Amino acid sequence: xxxxxxxxxxxxxxxxxxxxxxxxxxxxxxxxxxxxxxxxxxxxxxxxxxxxxxxxxxxxxxxxxxxxxxxxxxxxxxxxxxxxxxxxxxxxxxxxxxxxxxxxxxxxxxxxxxxxxxxxxxxxxxxxxxxxxxxxxxxxxxxxxxxxxxxxxxxxxxxxxxxxxxxxx
Amino acid sequence: xxxxxxxxxxxxxxxxxxxxxxxxxxxxxxxxxxxxxxxxxxxxxxxxxxxxxxxxxxxxxxxxxxxxxxxxxxxxxxxxxxxxxxxxxxxxxxxxxxxxxxxxxxxxxxxxxxxxx
Amino acid sequence: xxxxxxxxxxxxxxxxxxxxxxxxxxxxxxxxxxxxxxxxxxxxxxxxxxxxxxxxxxxxxxxxxxxxxxxxxxxxxxxxxxxxxxxxxxxxxxxxxxxxxxxxxxxxxxxxxxxxxxxxxxxxxxxxxxxxxxxxxxxxxxxxxxxxxxxxxxxxxxxxxxxxxxxxxxxxxxxxxxxxxxxxxxxxxxxxxxxxxxxxxxxxxxxxxxxxxxxxxxxxxxxxxxxxxxxxxxxxxxxxxxxxxxxxxxxxxxxxxxxxxxxxxxxxxxxxxxxxxxxxxxxxxxxxxxxxxxxxxxxxxxxxxxxxxxxxxxxxxxxxxxxxxxxxxxxxxxxxxxxxxxxxxxxxxxxxxxxxxxxxxxxxxxxxxxxxxxxxxxxxxxxxxxxxxxxxxxxxx
Numbered sequence: 001x002x003x004x005x006x007x008x009x010x011x012x013x014x015x016x017x018x019x020x021x022x023x024x025x026x027x028x029x030x031x032x033x034x035x036x037x038x039x040x041x042x043x044x045x046x047x048x049x050x051x052x053x054x055x056x057x058x059x060x061x062x063x064x065x066x067x068x069x070x071x072x073x074x075x076x077x078x079x080x081x082x083x084x085x086x087x088x089x090x091x092x093x094x095x096x097x098x099x100x101x102x103x104x105x106x107x108x109x110x111x112x113x114x115x116x117x118x119x120x121x122x123x124x125x126x127x128x129x130x131x132x133x134x135x136x137x138x139x140x141x142x143x144x145x146x147x148x149x150x151x152x153x154x155x156x157x158x159x160x161x162x163x164x165x166x167x168x169x
Numbered sequence: 170x171x172x173x174x175x176x177x178x179x180x181x182x183x184x185x186x187x188x189x190x191x192x193x194x195x196x197x198x199x200x201x202x203x204x205x206x207x208x209x210x211x212x213x214x215x216x217x218x219x220x221x222x223x224x225x226x227x228x229x230x231x232x233x234x235x236x237x238x239x240x241x242x243x244x245x246x247x248x249x250x251x252x253x254x255x256x257x258x259x260x261x262x263x264x265x266x267x268x269x270x271x272x273x274x275x276x277x278x279x280x281x282x283x284x285x286x
Numbered sequence: 287x288x289x290x291x292x293x294x295x296x297x298x299x300x301x302x303x304x305x306x307x308x309x310x311x312x313x314x315x316x317x318x319x320x321x322x323x324x325x326x327x328x329x330x331x332x333x334x335x336x337x338x339x340x341x342x343x344x345x346x347x348x349x350x351x352x353x354x355x356x357x358x359x360x361x362x363x364x365x366x367x368x369x370x371x372x373x374x375x376x377x378x379x380x381x382x383x384x385x386x387x388x389x390x391x392x393x394x395x396x397x398x399x400x401x402x403x404x405x406x407x408x409x410x411x412x413x414x415x416x417x418x419x420x421x422x423x424x425x426x427x428x429x430x431x432x433x434x435x436x437x438x439x440x441x442x443x444x445x446x447x448x449x450x451x452x453x454x455x456x457x458x459x460x461x462x463x464x465x466x467x468x469x470x471x472x473x474x475x476x477x478x479x480x481x482x483x484x485x486x487x488x489x490x491x492x493x494x495x496x497x498x499x500x501x502x503x504x505x506x507x508x509x510x511x512x513x514x515x516x517x518x519x520x521x522x523x524x525x526x527x528x529x530x531x532x533x534x535x536x537x538x539x540x541x542x543x544x545x546x547x548x549x550x551x552x553x554x555x556x557x558x559x560x561x562x563x564x565x566x567x568x569x570x571x572x573x574x575x576x577x578x579x580x581x582x583x584x585x586x587x588x589x590x591x592x593x594x595x596x597x598x599x600x601x602x603x604x605x606x607x608x609x610x611x612x613x614x615x616x617x618x619x620x621x622x623x624x625x626x627x628x629x630x631x632x633x634x635x636x637x638x639x640x641x642x643x644x645x646x647x648x649x650x651x652x653x654x655x656x657x658x659x660x661x662x663x664x665x666x667x668x669x670x671x672x673x674x675x676x677x678x679x680x681x682x683x
Contacts, residue, residue, distance in 0.1 A: 003313075004171075029441055033388065036434060047173040055173075056423040057243050064430030065236045068460060071437055072229045075453070130419055130480055134247030138259045148262065150244060151269040154237050158273040161233040162282050165226065174317070175416040176405050176424075178324045183401035186328055187394045187541050194537025197375045207382035209445040210532055228457055231609065235460045238617065242467035245624070246423060249474040252628055253635070260628045267621050274618065283613045285606035 008048055015041030026087070028074045036067045050123055053130050230282055234274075241270050292412045293575060294323065328401055331548065338547040339366040341587075342594065349598040376536040384533065385442040392439035393534065393541035399432035400549045407555060408483045410565050410578035421482040422470045425556060426463065429511060432549070433459045436520075439542070440530035451529025454605055455513050455520030461612040462510035462517070465503055468620035472500040472627055473560045486564035491643055494561040497627060499650040501561040503620055508553040509593055510612075512546065516600040517608060554589025558582065562589075619657045626653050 018037035025031050039062040046055035123129070136142045248263050277283055288296075298319050305315035340355065340363060347354025355362030380389060406421040408414045418424055433456055440452015474480055476496060477488040494501045510517040521529040531542045558564060562585055565571045571578035603611070630649045634642045 029385075030388075033438065047176075048171070050171065052173075052418060052420045053247070053423070056420045056427050059427040059430055060243055060423060061236075061240055064426065064433060064463070065232070065239045065460070068433060068437065068456060069229070069232045069236055071441075072224070072232050072453075075224050075441075075449075076226060076229055128419070130247060130250050131478075134249075134251035135255070137244075137247050138251060138255065138262055140258075144262060147244070147248075148266060148269075151241070151266045154241055155269050155273040158234065158237045158270075159276060161230070161237075162277050162280050165230045165233075165282060172416050172418055175320060175324070176402070176418070178317075178321050179328075179402045179405040179416070180398065182321070182324050182328050183398035184394060186332060186401065187397035190541065191378075191390070191393065191537045194374050194376070194378055194540070198536055199375075199377045201377065202379065204382070206379055209381045209383070209443070210447070210527070224453060228453060231457055231613075232460060234613070235464065238464045239460075239467070242464060242471070243423070245471060246474065246480065249471040249624075249628075250478060250480060252475050253478045253631065256635075257632045260625075260632045263628055264625050267625055271618065271621065274613075278614065283610065285609050 004048065008045070011041055011044045011048065015045070024087070028077065029071065032067060032070045032074055035070065036063050039063055039067065050129075053133060227285055234277060234282070237273065238270070241267075291575070294413050298323065327404065331401065331404060332544075334551070335544050335548045336366045336370060337363075338551055338590075339369060339544070341590075342547060345591065345594050346598055349595075370540070373537055373540040378536040378538065379533075381444055381533045383444040385444070388438050388442035389533075390538070392435045392442065393538040393545075395431060395435035395438070397541045397545045399428050399435060400545045400552060402431075403428045403549075403552050403556075406482050407552075407559070407582075408486055408564060409582060410575035411571055412575050413579070414483050417481065417483060420480050422474060422480040422485075422560075425470065426467060429459070429463065436530050439534070443530070443533040445533050447526045447528070448530050448532045451520045451526045451532070454526075455530055457605065458510050458513060458517050458520065458608060461609060462507045462616075465612065465616045465620040466507035466511060468617075468624050469500050469504040469507060470560070471624050472497050475624070475627055475631055482559060482564075486559060486566060489563045489566060491639065492561065492563050496643055496646040497561070497623075497650055498647065499623055499654045500627070501557070502654075503616065503623070504560065505557060505592065505596075506616065508557065509596060510608075512550050512553060512593070514546075514550065514593065515597040516603050518597075518602055519605050519608060550593050551586060551590045554591075554593060555582065555586035557589040557592075558585035615657070615661055619653070622657070623650070623653055626650075 015038055018034045018041060021034040022031050022038060025034060039058065043055045043058040043062075046058055137147045138144055245263065245266070248259065248266075252259055252263075301319045301322070302312075302315045305318060306312065310318075343365070344354040344362070355365035358364040358368055380386065403425065405416045406418055406424050436455050436459070437452050440448045440450075440455070443449070473485045473493055476493055477485045479485065479488075513520055520526070526532075531539055534542060559582075564585070565578040565582040567581045571581060626649050627646070630646055634645045637645065
């Protein structure tokens with residue numbers, strides 16, 4: 001087992017463990033903080049894959065923005081919403097069944113895959129990953145249209161948020 | 170070797186140092202707690218109610234607007250990296266991208282969502 | 287290899303040789319040496335941090351026409367050590383009803399988020415730190431951890447002042463992150479890389495001269511990110527007493543305090559790196575790496591001094607003014623400036639250096655002037671509207 005694999009196993013265990021804490025802890029702010037821990041674990045996984053840009057963006061957007069948004073949302077709730085709600089509803093067994101089936105499906109699909117024992121080829125040191133990403137995003141025969149559509153999507157999100165907030169008032 | 174290993178070293182040392190400093194303070198400082206000392210500070214008056222005060226929804230709206238612009242700015246970074254080498258049409262793509270979101274900002278503004286009321 | 291030309295490499299090789307002599311694995315020895323190097327750097331930073339307390343107190347004293355600490359040691363230089371001893375032997379109180387784990391974690395994360403920033407700081411041509419190709423965004427990522435630590439401190443203290451202060455601080459930090467992200471794009475556009483070292487190396491002309499407005503907006507956003515005056519409404523002594531750190535005492539308070547000072551110095555350093563050429567100064571950095579580090583520290587100190595200058599000159603603004611300033615003025619201006627810079631960069635790409643620099647400078651000045659004119663006429667109109675509405679109300683009264 002290489003050092004990288006050991007680090008990956010620790011990271012994966014940490015991410016799953018804190019993910020479990022998100023759904024089991026009763027205190028909503030604690031749940032949000034455990035979510036931060038989970039997202040950090042995902043960022044570490046990206047870093048292990050040498051996806052530097054995605055790893056940093058994961059922290060900037062998810063921990064810096066979405067987790068803060070969650071905590072703000074939690075702070076807006078009333079006290080009675082925090083303590084006494086049941087953690088399970090009566091459909092819990094459907095969810096459990098779906099989770100087991102999904103896991104089984106993935107296990108079935110991946111059992112014949114040979115990639116588990118392979119090690120990834122090292123990225124040449126001159127390779128400019130961020131530059132390649134930038135080029136792919138802006139060149140007309142690659143992803144320029146999705147790039148611009150992303151802007152429209154963000155606009156739609158903004159308008160939707162404003163509309164919801166406006167109606168509440 | 171993966172350069173994130175060094176970042177991890179910085180994180181580990183950066184955690185060790187404050188933990189060490191706080192532990193030192195814990196060791197050298199006196200520990201004589203009493204209920205009055207433990208009560209939270211409210212200008213010398215006994216605390217009223219609990220600290221979980223309900224917040225203005227405004228905080229949430231600003232966080233939402235922030236989220237949209239955060240994602241936008243992050244998406245623009247790869248664009249900015251390649252700008253110098255690819256010429257004018259890339260700049261125009263960027264202008265279109267930003268303009269669409271400026272429209273969103275103007276909409277938010279006109280709807281009065283940027284006011285702190 | 288000469289020690290004076292590449293001290294880190296020589297020291298690392300020497301240590302790795304010793305460890306290998308003890309029969310240690312080569313990779314392990316390398317990691318251990320790197321760990322020791324990082325440890326040394328951070329210890330130096332903490333010692334520097336102690337002196338920053340003295341610098342800050344001395345400078346604020348001069349601004350306010352006082353003398354500042356001058357009793358303990360020559361020029362009061364021993365004063366910060368007295369402060370530290372005081373913080374260390376103070377009782378470490380925890381408010382009842384506080385969330386103990388989160389409460390204790392917050393100051394640690396606050397300090398760590400500042401210290402980790404130094405991972406991407408290139409100190410000298412041969413001391414690059416971690417050569418991340420996303421160094422610029424790393425700055426914001428570390429800031430995200432800092433934001434989180436403040437919200438944790440504010441919430442876990444079980445104090446209304448702390449919670450409100452924490453929330454205000456986070457609102458300031460997230461709002462001003464947008465102009466800061468946009469302004470980080472300007473060095474990226476000029477250098478074509480997000481790597482801190484490449485940004486420094488491509489600054490044959492300081493980016494401050496090419497984009498003065500960008501440097502200014504970055505400084506404003508950095509001051510807001512630090513939560514210093516005029517953006518220190520989270521502390522608001524007269525209304526919130528101390529803000530998010532109100533319930534902290536002893537060394538835990540010390541961590542927030544020292545973290546803020548070091549953060550300010552670090553942002554002075556990043557201002558120098560991104561807009562003032564970092565360790566470069568007319569070829570002096572090639573003479574010796576020690577000289578390069580000295581240049582960077584002097585530039586960072588100048589940046590830190592400017593931040594202090596603003597802090598002790600400008601008064602605190604209200605939260606609605608702060609948010610209006612950011613969202614209605616600074617954010618649109620920052621994005622427009624990025625687009626103007628990109629456009630001018632593309633148009634002037636083949637121009638000679640003097641034309642490029644002066645064209646860029648002119649574009650910046652024009653953008654800033656136009657923004658100020660628009661803001662001025664808009665506020666004029668707003669004021670006329672308000673005063674016009676007031677007049678009949680007074681008559682009917």
